[in-house]
Amino acid sequence: MMAPLLRVQDLAVTFTTASGEVRAVDGVSFDVARGRTVALVGESGSGKSVTAQAILRLLPKSARIVGGSMLFSETPGAIPLDLARLDPSSGTLRRLRGGRIAMVFQDPMTSLSPLHTVGDQVSEALLAHEPVSRKEALERARAALERVGFPDPARALDTYPFELSGGLRQRAMIAMALITRPALLIADEPTTALDMTTQAGILDLIRDLQADTGMAVLMITHDLGVVANVADEVVVLYRGRVMEAGGRNALFRHPRHPYFKALLHAVPRFHMEPGERLTPIRDVRPPLPERREPAPAGAGPVLAVCDVRKTYTLRAGLFSGTTRLVHAVNGVSLHLMPGETLGLVGESGSGKTTLIRMVLRSLDPDSGTIAYDDGTGPADVHRLSGEALARFRRAVGFVFQDPYSSLNPRMTALEIVTEPLRIGGAGREARYRRAKALMDMVGLPRSSLGRYPHAFSGGQRQRLGIARALALEPRILICDEPVSALDVSVQAQILNLLRDLQGALGLSCLFVSHNLAVVDYMAERICVMCRGLVVEEAPRAALFRNPVHPYTRTLLAAVPEPDPDHPLDFAALRRDRLSDPRTWPAPFTLAPGEAGVMHEIEPGHRVRRTAKDRQEAA
Structure with a gap:
């Protein structure tokens, strides 16, 4: 039997910390066969990336390999090299690293x-x-x-x-x-920060290159949908140890270890039962505040965006004198009802972030209106001033995508969550009381108020960001990709927390994401954006039951499900890259600069089509 390309046996890696030795990898063993894909799966902190760094001998100075071997057989039949024994500065390792x-x-x-x-x-x-x-x-x-x-x-x-x-x-x-x-490609979360269609394209690319070159792939990821679509073998890690390993189909169809079963139940998926919750591995259910009614029955929208447009003039290249006009937001209209969660989805570059920046008054629209209604009647956000503007800013909370870069590393948790209160003139004692209530609300211990952001995990940092967003008791909460940087179990915790808080506080929520499965779990209505246009708007059930626009169908087809029996159709995705309105089939085709019209196909379900006069002329 041919020896595997890479055989990792009983690998152990420790880190030296101020409180002593920490074993990050503890007896990990697996094989990577030539031309095959092995996925290392687990939460953040499970030892996946440390294992990859150990293979390439790129561990930080505080870490060292204390046991095991990593046998790399560059040529079939040759004596394998033990990567764990090589001198990190040796020519042999330099030749392998980045080469083979x-x-x-x-x-x-x-x-x-x-x-x-x-x-x-x-x-x-x-x-x-x-x-x-x-x-x-x-x-x-x-x-x-x-x-x-x-x-x-x-x-x-x-x-x-x-x-x-x-x-x-x-x-x-x-x-x-x-x-x-190379003979072996190590891909460490290569698609985590990418939207669904781009992710599908990258996975398809890796599969094609692997088939052409015969290289093996070690895929490190926490996304079980990715694993179900690309892996041949799966190794599940938890706290540096292997919990379960085997062929992809066997593990997904008949998982045995409770940890892997828990990971599968934490993933948002289509067609969940009404009222069904995600099941995180460590469920955190903080005490919720007394329920607040969002608005009297029959009230109008709390936020109404009407025909908003924003264009940019960009240089065609860094040193080019030519320019081009980009319609970042092209006549977008939408509304957010009291107590409702509206999902806004689309690829990177679709205009989602530009739109929410205009809602927040960080950008001025070229035309159109954005109206906010605090119960006294709608008012144009971009014409507010003085106390009216201050009330609007207090009424809108924002949760950022990256829970680390959005927090000041020089401020304690207490200073972070009470900063909006301090700016508003609240006294020290009132700020401290509110901070304790906010920490209870998001499930963080009050004792952590004196800690700095680096002392929190990724999920805890996002909870801290949510607490800051809720400090001024807003009526609207805008969430910009709030879980895209988190692993599946922490993602489930944050999504459950946001749903619970939204219901208890009567918040109206604008939830921005590129992942339709996440939006399906969070939103009552969904708007799909592409190239600055809303191409389809519908209640959640109608959109997933009957997606009409070809771009919406492409987005749905690009979401990888954690089920090997429902694989991505890479051939169709490669063929139907429909992010360019010129490539949309009739009656959806749009010429450059053309916006088309929204057509209602059933109550509340609208889709963008070619303008009526163009259809009749055709």
């Missing part, structure tokens, strides 16, 4: 140098490992970028990472990893 074993990191923006072009960075890997000229390296870099799906690979050589979308930056990282044709 490559890695794609989670965040391509922080992994790519902002000071060097994409061509220089992709070709650098080849120059470091093969005796080629710079001209040949750049040509092979161009070919690599073309292979990973860059629309204009020759031009991409001279672009900088900040000029690229998130999906293209990740493709550049993959090109850099694959230009040396």
Whole structure:
């Protein structure tokens, strides 16, 4: 029997901390066969990334390998190299790292140098490992970028990472990893920060490249939908130990370990029963405040957006004198009723964030109105001033996407959650009382008020952000991708908390996400955005029962389900990339700059179509 490409046996890694030794990886064993994909699955802190860093010997100085072996058989039949025994500064390890074993990191923006072009960075890997000229390296870099799906690979050589979308930056990282044709690709959460259609494209790309080159893939992820679609073998980690391992189909269809079963139940999925809750591994149910009625029956919308538009003039390139006009938001109209959760979904670049920035008055619209009604009648948000503007700002809370970068690292939890109160002029004692109530409300211990953000986990930091958003008792809560950076179990905790608080406090919630499964769990109504347009709006049940617009159908088809019996149709997704209105089939086709019209197909369910006069002319 042929030896596996990589055999990890009883690997143990410890970290030296101020409080003593911490064993992050404790006796982990698994094999990676040639040409196969193995997924390491688990929550944050389970030891997945530490295992990958140990394989490449990229562990921080505080960590060391204290046991086990990592046998890498570069050539079938050859004597394997024990990566655990190699000197980190040896030529052998330098040849393997980035050459025969490559890695794609989670965040391509922080992994790519902002000071060097994409061509220089992709070709650098080849120059470091093969005796080629710079001209040949750049040509092979161009070919690599073309292979990973860059629309204009020759031009991409001279672009900088900040000029690229998130999906293209990740493709550049993959090109850099694959230009040396490695035997093993380690992908550490390669799609976590990407929208669903871009994620599907990246997964499809990795599968195609794997089939072409025969490389093995070690996929590190907490997304069980991704695992169900790409993995051959699955290794489930918890606190540095293997809980369950085996073939993908066997594990998903007949999970045995309670931990893996719990992970499966924490994932938002379509067609959940009415009233069904996600089941996080560690359920946190804080005491909820006394229920507050959102508004009298028959009241109008608390927020109404009417025909709002925003355009930007962009340079065609960094050093180009030509410009182009981008319709970031193109005639968007929507409304938010008291006590309602409205889901806003779409790919990156669809205009979601631009729209909510205009709602918050961080941006001024070119035209259109945004009206807020506090019970005294609707008022144009962008014409408010003085005390009326202050009341509006107090009435809207905001939960950010990244729970770490949105918190000041130099402020304690007490200072963070009471900052809105301090700005509003509340006294020290009143601020402290409110802080304790807020910590109870979001399920954090009062004793942690003196801690700084780095001392909290990712989920706890997001709870802290929610507490800050609720400090001034808002009527509207805007959540911008609040769980996209969290693992599945913590995500379930936060989604349950938001649902409970929204119901108890009578909040109206605008929930922005690229994941339709998450929005399906949270929202009563859903608006789908693409290229600055709302292309479909419907009650949740109607949208999922009868999606009409081709773009909505593409978004639904791109959500990976944690079920190997319902795989993604990569061929259809590759064929039906429908984010360009010009490619939409009739009667939905839109010319550049054309907005079309919203057509009601059933009560409350509207879809954007070609303007009526164009249809009749056709």
